[in-house]
Amino acid sequence: MGTLPRPVPWLAAGENFPPLEEAWGHHDPAPGLLAAGAALDVPTLIQAYSQGIFPWFSLGQPPLWWSPDPRMVLQTRHFKLHRSLRKTLTHFQAEPTCEVRFDSAFERVINACASKPRVGQPGTWIVPDMVQAYTALHKAGQAHSVETWVDGELAGGLYCVNLGRMVFGESMFAHQTDASKIALSALVAFCRAQGVAMIDCQQNTQHLASLGASEISRAEFVAHLNRNVGKTAPDWEFKPVYWKQLLSTGTPDLP
Numbered sequence: 001m002g003t004l005p006r007p008v009p010w011l012a013a014g015e016n017f018p019p020l021e022e023a024w025g026h027h028d029p030a031p032g033l034l035a036a037g038a039a040l041d042v043p044t045l046i047q048a049y050s051q052g053i054f055p056w057f058s059l060g061q062p063p064l065w066w067s068p069d070p071r072m073v074l075q076t077r078h079f080k081l082h083r084s085l086r087k088t089l090t091h092f093q094a095e096p097t098c099e100v101r102f103d104s105a106f107e108r109v110i111n112a113c114a115s116k117p118r119v120g121q122p123g124t125w126i127v128p129d130m131v132q133a134y135t136a137l138h139k140a141g142q143a144h145s146v147e148t149w150v151d152g153e154l155a156g157g158l159y160c161v162n163l164g165r166m167v168f169g170e171s172m173f174a175h176q177t178d179a180s181k182i183a184l185s186a187l188v189a190f191c192r193a194q195g196v197a198m199i200d201c202q203q204n205t206q207h208l209a210s211l212g213a214s215e216i217s218r219a220e221f222v223a224h225l226n227r228n229v230g231k232t233a234p235d236w237e238f239k240p241v242y243w244k245q246l247l248s249t250g251t252p253d254l255p
Contacts, residue, residue: 036063055130073221074208079211085185092182111131142162144160157172167200196234
């Protein structure tokens with residue numbers, strides 16, 4: 001019989017998280033799992049994100065808190081602007097009936113993300129408690145939606161968390177082709193303009209890797225986090241000039 005991994009600490013509401021080094025490792029059943037319990041309130045979420053921890057759990061489970069090593073991140077300067085996406089963005093930004101909005105429909109965005117299970121999973125990790133928690137975080141000014149609007153309709157988008165000059169991507173959805181990629185491109189353009197060098201992607205996926213995301217060690221991620229989380233947060237307003245900057249200074253065209 002194999003050796004069982006050490007127990008996961010159970011946190012009471014308001015209790016501090018354990019050191020990140022206590023998270024389960026590669027040989028444990030759930031690499032990166034750090035703790036369970038605690039509260040999904042605004043102070044706990046801010047404490048978690050500021051330390052490199054995020055919640056991720058399924059319906060029927062208690063809140064589970066994670067800090068994986070390595071960590072998937074998108075260095076905004078490494079964003080891959082593929083030729084087809086460049087063409088899409090060029091058309092989008094020139095079309096008067098298309099626009100990017102920030103925070104005009106946060107609850108619609110997070111609920112749309114929640115309604116689309118991840119590939120290979122029977123349900124969504126954005127359970128009702130998570131929707132409620134991040135909506136509260138949005139009302140506190142530290143969760144934001146990036147929205148793709150076409151002909152007055154919400155075509156796609158994403159939501160994220162922002163602390164200082166650090167952005168943590170959460171989930172995306174699309175009702176129209178490339179609408180989520182347009183939202184991500186807008187977030188990258190915004191981050192570049194505002195001096196945000198890194199977008200946390202949490203988990204490694206092929207889709208994110210194709211857009212330039214890569215893994216770094218948890219220690220490197222936390223060091224970057226500590227340098228940036230205490231800085232003044234940017235004003236969440238998207239300006240059309242950001243498109244021009246992205247299209248003129250993006251990575252070289254890729255197939």
